[in-house]
Amino acid sequence: MAGLRKFVLLSLVSLLAAPLALLLPVSSLCMELTGSVDLEGRFFLQSPQFPDQRSQSASFALNAELYHEFVSGSSLILSPFARLDSADKERSHADLRELNYLHVRDDWELRLGLGKVFWGACEFVHLVDIINQTDLVESLDGEEKLGQPMLHFSFVRGWGVLDLFLLPYFRERTFQGEKGRLRFPLIVDTDHPLYESGSEELHQDVSLRYSHSLGAVDFGLSYFRGTSREPFLIAGLNYKDEPILTPYYEQISQTSLDLQGVYGSWLIKAEAFYRRGYGRPFAAATFGFEYTLVGVFETDLDLGIIGEYVFDDREKVRQGLFNNDLMGGLRLAFNDAASSEILIGIVQDVEQSSRLLTLEAGRRFSDFLRLNLEGTCFMDGAKESVDNSLRDDDFLKLELIYYF
Amino acid sequence: MRTLSILFLLLSFALPAGALAQSPEEQGLAIAQEADARDNGFADFTADMEMVLRNRHGQESRRKIRIRTLEVEGDGDKSLTIFDSPRDVKGTALLTFTHKVGDDDQWLYLPALKRVKRIASRNKSGSFMGSEFAYEDIASQEVEKYTYKYLGDAIYDGHDCTMVESYPVDAANSGYTRMVSWRDKDEYRLWKVEYYDRKSSHLKTLTMAGYQRYLDRFWRPHRMHMVNHQNGKSTELHWDSFQYRTGLTDTDFNKNSLKRVK
Numbered sequence: 001m002a003g004l005r006k007f008v009l010l011s012l013v014s015l016l017a018a019p020l021a022l023l024l025p026v027s028s029l030c031m032e033l034t035g036s037v038d039l040e041g042r043f044f045l046q047s048p049q050f051p052d053q054r055s056q057s058a059s060f061a062l063n064a065e066l067y068h069e070f071v072s073g074s075s076l077i078l079s080p081f082a083r084l085d086s087a088d089k090e091r092s093h094a095d096l097r098e099l100n101y102l103h104v105r106d107d108w109e110l111r112l113g114l115g116k117v118f119w120g121a122c123e124f125v126h127l128v129d130i131i132n133q134t135d136l137v138e139s140l141d142g143e144e145k146l147g148q149p150m151l152h153f154s155f156v157r158g159w160g161v162l163d164l165f166l167l168p169y170f171r172e173r174t175f176q177g178e179k180g181r182l183r184f185p186l187i188v189d190t191d192h193p194l195y196e197s198g199s200e201e202l203h204q205d206v207s208l209r210y211s212h213s214l215g216a217v218d219f220g221l222s223y224f225r226g227t228s229r230e231p232f233l234i235a236g237l238n239y240k241d242e243p244i245l246t247p248y249y250e251q252i253s254q255t256s257l258d259l260q261g262v263y264g265s266w267l268i269k270a271e272a273f274y275r276r277g278y279g280r281p282f283a284a285a286t287f288g289f290e291y292t293l294v295g296v297f298e299t300d301l302d303l304g305i306i307g308e309y310v311f312d313d314r315e316k317v318r319q320g321l322f323n324n325d326l327m328g329g330l331r332l333a334f335n336d337a338a339s340s341e342i343l344i345g346i347v348q349d350v351e352q353s354s355r356l357l358t359l360e361a362g363r364r365f366s367d368f369l370r371l372n373l374e375g376t377c378f379m380d381g382a383k384e385s386v387d388n389s390l391r392d393d394d395f396l397k398l399e400l401i402y403y404f
Numbered sequence: 405m406r407t408l409s410i411l412f413l414l415l416s417f418a419l420p421a422g423a424l425a426q427s428p429e430e431q432g433l434a435i436a437q438e439a440d441a442r443d444n445g446f447a448d449f450t451a452d453m454e455m456v457l458r459n460r461h462g463q464e465s466r467r468k469i470r471i472r473t474l475e476v477e478g479d480g481d482k483s484l485t486i487f488d489s490p491r492d493v494k495g496t497a498l499l500t501f502t503h504k505v506g507d508d509d510q511w512l513y514l515p516a517l518k519r520v521k522r523i524a525s526r527n528k529s530g531s532f533m534g535s536e537f538a539y540e541d542i543a544s545q546e547v548e549k550y551t552y553k554y555l556g557d558a559i560y561d562g563h564d565c566t567m568v569e570s571y572p573v574d575a576a577n578s579g580y581t582r583m584v585s586w587r588d589k590d591e592y593r594l595w596k597v598e599y600y601d602r603k604s605s606h607l608k609t610l611t612m613a614g615y616q617r618y619l620d621r622f623w624r625p626h627r628m629h630m631v632n633h634q635n636g637k638s639t640e641l642h643w644d645s646f647q648y649r650t651g652l653t654d655t656d657f658n659k660n661s662l663k664r665v666k
Contacts, residue, residue: 118518260522294530335531337465367490403491
């Protein structure tokens with residue numbers, strides 16, 4: 001029930017954009033519907049650690065985008081998303097990734113409604129990307145995001161770009177359900193989240209960003225004040241006296257920097273933030289490089305080499321997978337008609353022996369069809385490590401995507 | 405003074421090009437400069453392009469692209485390349501600031517993540533979208549990026565052409581040691597280019613066809629055909645819907661406009 005009420009509220013907030021758009025001259029229009037249908041199978045290689053977890057799951061997802069552009073360059077966009085999962089009822093979910101009106105002028109633009117924004121430079125961890133909440137049930141890499149209600153004003157000048165965000169409604173992080181794999185030993189009770197702010201999800205968050213390109217370097221300096229996107233998980237009991245984890249969203253202020261630069265064939269990347277909240281202020285940083293070898297082994301293949309490091313200042317709170325880790329990746333692009341690609345990655349904890357191996361491969365089968373294979377292997381989880389709960393969750397994921 | 409310059413003018417009319425004791429290098433550079441000068445002043449253009457990739461068995465795959473280019477006074481062009489098909493890359497866009505000297509600036513927009521990624525552009529020999537065109541073949545051809553040598557004259561498809569050899573200045577990051585270009589003497593249109601790889605063997609041949617004139621001045625080929633002699637693959641480019649002086653400005657070529665691309 002609570003979920004439904006939120007969804008209605010969310011839709012109302014974003015629909016504020018629609019009447020505004022109707023006020024505009026509608027002469028010659030261009031309307032476009034695109035999207036994809038995605039069939040996915042996940043196969044877990046070990047027996048589950050927790051009762052009720054499944055060894056296989058199948059799911060079906062829909063991504064659609066309806067786009068409408070006015071002569072002035074202003075536009076309306078609607079992008080719904082939905083997934084049906086055979087195993088995890090928390091993973092069966094729907095979201096409006098985008099529903100907004102974008103007003104464009106020569107040196108400024110205004111976006112009103114549900115939108116999506118990306119900040120950052122690095123490949124393995126996205127530390128500074130704070131505007132949108134992570135849709136964690138979709139993927140562990142944190143790259144899938146929930147639509148964020150926003151008023152986003154962007155001011156473009158010779159000296160850089162200034163972005164101002166007013167974020168009137170908070171979105172909770174999604175977590176795996178009881179039958180889902182890739183979860184904590186206890187279930188996260190997403191129906192009863194706790195907030196530091198009395199306004200709960202209606203706390204008005206604000207953010208300011210200055211970004212610029214200076215020669216070979218792009219950088220962004222950002223400030224955010226509001227509800228943390230990353231909850232603490234507090235162990236407790238629910239009303240049935242079952243042990244659960246309750247997400248607690250504190251109020252934070254975060255200052256961050258992200259940077260990417262080109263030096264010859266080298267790409268240099270860095271992200272860092274300093275966060276003040278309820279506990280001790282802390283910082284986290286990630287930095288690294290990407291180097292691409294063109295035409296390796298006397299072939300048409302390109303080989304990209306990625307090296308990154310991440311450090312999180314918090315000593316005891318080790319919620320994330322990434323606290324003091326070295327990461328490496330090899331990306332092989334075949335440059336064939338099917339755009340075949342393989343990416344292998346390794347995340348190695350510097351202090352503990354825990355290690356994560358990933359594989360992503362994909363190729364196109366026609367103009368409309370693509371097949372992706374993904375594998376993740378959690379190795380040698382140290383006993384005290386939080387991610388130890390994932391030690392038996394090695395999986396292969398096969399994904400067939402049809403684009404329309 | 406005046407008589408002298410008239411005499412000089414008469415002389416230059418009377419004598420065929422090259423007789424004024426220019427070295428082959430100077431002649432080659434002069435031809436490249438003249439071709440470049442004839443292309444100056446277009447301000448901006450937009451066009452659609454379809455790429456047809458063929459492998460050695462004749463199997464085809466196609467890509468659709470839109471291109472917007474802005475002429476920049478005193479430097480290389482700015483361009484925005486938007487991918488429409490195959491559908492899995494739809495909405496991906498590439499923003500390029502070409503420079504006469506030094507590396508180009510390039511940003512790639514990935515629509516699924518709404519992410520703008522800086523790209524290292526130093527190595528230009530990589531394949532463009534799996535085609536037989538390398539980045540350096542489709543990039544804005546700035547005079548300063550090559551040195552030249554005039555080889556002689558030849559007839560190509562009924563056109564009286566000059567043959568000029570060019571050598572990449574940044575040789576370490578090019579896939580070629582040299583290229584030979586056929587340009588007609590009337591309009592300086594490029595008709596054929598032969599590419600020689602790092603071992604100096606003949607790698608590819610590009611031919612142009614279907615030239616049309618825009619704004620009574622700018623000649624554009626509507627078909628370009630690149631054949632790779634070493635792997636048997638080829639790529640055809642079909643250009644369409646050229647529009648000149650559409651009113652594009654600098655603000656259409658920044659990271660904000662890149663993120664808005666559809």
